[in-house]
Amino acid sequence: MVRPKVGGAGKVISRAVRNRPERLWFSEVIGFLSGSPFVAFSIPPMYDWRCILMTPDPYIFIVIFVGVALVFPLIPLALAWLWRRFFQPPKPGAEKNAIYECGVESIGDAQIQFRSQYYLYAIIFLIFDVEAIFLVPFAVAFTGLPVGAFIAILVFLLLLIEGLVWAWGKGCLNWAR
Amino acid sequence: MSEIDEELRNELQRQGVWVTSMQELYNWGRKNSIWPLQFGLACCAIEMIATAASRYDIARFGGEVFRPSPRQADLMIVAGTVTKKMAPQIVRLYNQMPDPKYVISMGACAISGGPFKQGYNVLKGIDRYIPVDVYIPGCPPRPEALLHAFMELQRKIDGQKLTGATKAEHLTAAQPSEFPVPAFGEHDLEPPANRDLFQPPKIERT
Numbered sequence: 001m002v003r004p005k006v007g008g009a010g011k012v013i014s015r016a017v018r019n020r021p022e023r024l025w026f027s028e029v030i031g032f033l034s035g036s037p038f039v040a041f042s043i044p045p046m047y048d049w050r051c052i053l054m055t056p057d058p059y060i061f062i063v064i065f066v067g068v069a070l071v072f073p074l075i076p077l078a079l080a081w082l083w084r085r086f087f088q089p090p091k092p093g094a095e096k097n098a099i100y101e102c103g104v105e106s107i108g109d110a111q112i113q114f115r116s117q118y119y120l121y122a123i124i125f126l127i128f129d130v131e132a133i134f135l136v137p138f139a140v141a142f143t144g145l146p147v148g149a150f151i152a153i154l155v156f157l158l159l160l161i162e163g164l165v166w167a168w169g170k171g172c173l174n175w176a177r
Numbered sequence: 178m179s180e181i182d183e184e185l186r187n188e189l190q191r192q193g194v195w196v197t198s199m200q201e202l203y204n205w206g207r208k209n210s211i212w213p214l215q216f217g218l219a220c221c222a223i224e225m226i227a228t229a230a231s232r233y234d235i236a237r238f239g240g241e242v243f244r245p246s247p248r249q250a251d252l253m254i255v256a257g258t259v260t261k262k263m264a265p266q267i268v269r270l271y272n273q274m275p276d277p278k279y280v281i282s283m284g285a286c287a288i289s290g291g292p293f294k295q296g297y298n299v300l301k302g303i304d305r306y307i308p309v310d311v312y313i314p315g316c317p318p319r320p321e322a323l324l325h326a327f328m329e330l331q332r333k334i335d336g337q338k339l340t341g342a343t344k345a346e347h348l349t350a351a352q353p354s355e356f357p358v359p360a361f362g363e364h365d366l367e368p369p370a371n372r373d374l375f376q377p378p379k380i381e382r383t
Contacts, residue, residue, distance in 0.1 A: 087339060088276065088347065091354035095272040101246055103266035103273075 120172050123163045131160050200339040207251075207277070208239075208334040211327070214250035214270065215243035219257025221284040221317040228320040238327050247273040252330070254323070255309075258286035258293055259300040261366050265358050271307045272355040277347035279334075281326050282309040285316045292316065305370035307356055 084090055100106040138145075138153050167173065181196060189196055197205075217225055228235050235241050244250040247270045259267060271280065282303055285291030290301040303309065310333060311326040318326075337345035346352045356374070359366040370377070 089350040091276060091350075093272065093355040095269055095355055095358070096275070098273065101248055101273050103247075103270040105269070 120167060120170060123167050124172060127160050127164050127167070131157070203339065204335050204337060208331040210242075211238075211240045211252045211279070211330065211334075212242045212244050212250050213240055213252040213254050214247055214274065215245050216270070217256045218259060218263065219284075219286065221256035221287070224317045224320055225254055225256045225283065225323060228323045233320040233324060235324065235327065238324070238331065240327055247271075248275060250274050251277065252279045252281065253307075254281045254283055255287040255303045256283040257317075258291065259303050260298050261300050261361075262298065264300045264303070264306060264366060265360070267303065268306045268356060268358045272358070276354050277334075277345065279310045279330055280307055281311045281313065281323075281330065283313045283323060283326070284318055285314060288312050288314065300366070302375075305375045306359060308374055 098106070099110075134153070134156065181198065186196055217223075227233060229241060229243065240252070251274075253267075253271055253274065255267065271278070280303070282288050286293060286299070287303050290296070290299045293299040294301055311329050313322050313326045315322055339345070339348065347354070356371060357368075359368060361367070
């Protein structure tokens with residue numbers, strides 16, 4: 001394998017600079033600023049980078065992604081912290097830090113309890129929604145099921161049917177007049 | 178942070194080198210991404226909606242991202258009649274906006290009560306409780322007028338200083354970020370105006 005030449009890009013830049021003498025000084029500066037790290041760091045790591053890509057360890061990408069995912073949000077947070085430190089004094093306040101943000105003051109506590117009468121709705125929901133979700137895979141896999149699984153789903157069904165009988169007796173299934 | 182010589186900057190630009198200061202970069206970013214708070218009070222809000230829609234298109238100035246939460250908003254457009262019932266909520270929303278924050282008082286009602294000034298239930302101008310940066314006259318103002326106010330606000334933001342004695346208000350620690358919310362009194366809002374912000378105009382008769 002031929003090793004790439006170190007400093008190849010630098011030579012190209014300086015040749016381009018030589019062809020434009022009228023902008024020599026600024027181009028030198030720009031070329032120095034942008035080109036020299038390229039020459040110094042980029043090409044040998046590029047070579048190593050390809051070696052990493054050729055090694056059959058796919059987990060290296062997860063490590064890279066985790067690193068990027070950590071650094072990416074940390075940079076703006078650090079910049080914001082610096083900005084606050086040097087320029088903008090924080091001005092917290094009771095209303096600015098309030099939880100509710102629609103212009104109306106919140107009344108009471110957010111941690112409320114529901115009335116226990118709503119248990120009938122919970123039973124109906126379990127019978128007609130959750131049960132249906134479990135019944136479809138049960139019906140699809142019915143012929144291949146072992147006896148233990150069949151008994152388990154039967155117990156589940158019987159519990160819900162008991163709830164259905166209870167709700168029926170309470171009159172939940174009648175149309176309201 | 179020091180100001181760069183204008184001629185030197187032009188000379189450098191001619192050679193393909195752009196230079197800027199932290200202050201210019203900061204203000205350039207701020208003035209081109211002003212996010213207004215999404216709320217309307219009366220008929221001026223219809224004009225505000227028209228300004229945001231495709232014909233007038235406030236997106237050309239970077240202000241199309243109307244935020245439904247004051248936490249994410251930079252600009253409050255008080256568009257319409259402010260009733261005394263609504264004034265505490267508006268002041269509270271203003272208080273909940275993060276610094277730097279700006280207010281456009283849109284239309285005759287938001288400036289002074291407008292045609293409803295004599296009404297018992299109408300606030301005679303939102304500047305009694307919160308500081309206003311740009312006033313737009315009109316009943317209601319045309320979308321072009323709101324765009325003009327937006328450009329005026331951009332001009333103001335562009336001129337704000339980061340350091341020194343004349344630096345921007347939101348960078349001064351002593352400048353308050355929250356203003357007292359008026360309460361419902363027996364006949365009027367209590368207090369009827371924030372005296373630190375608003376001085377009633379003196380009428381001299383000769």
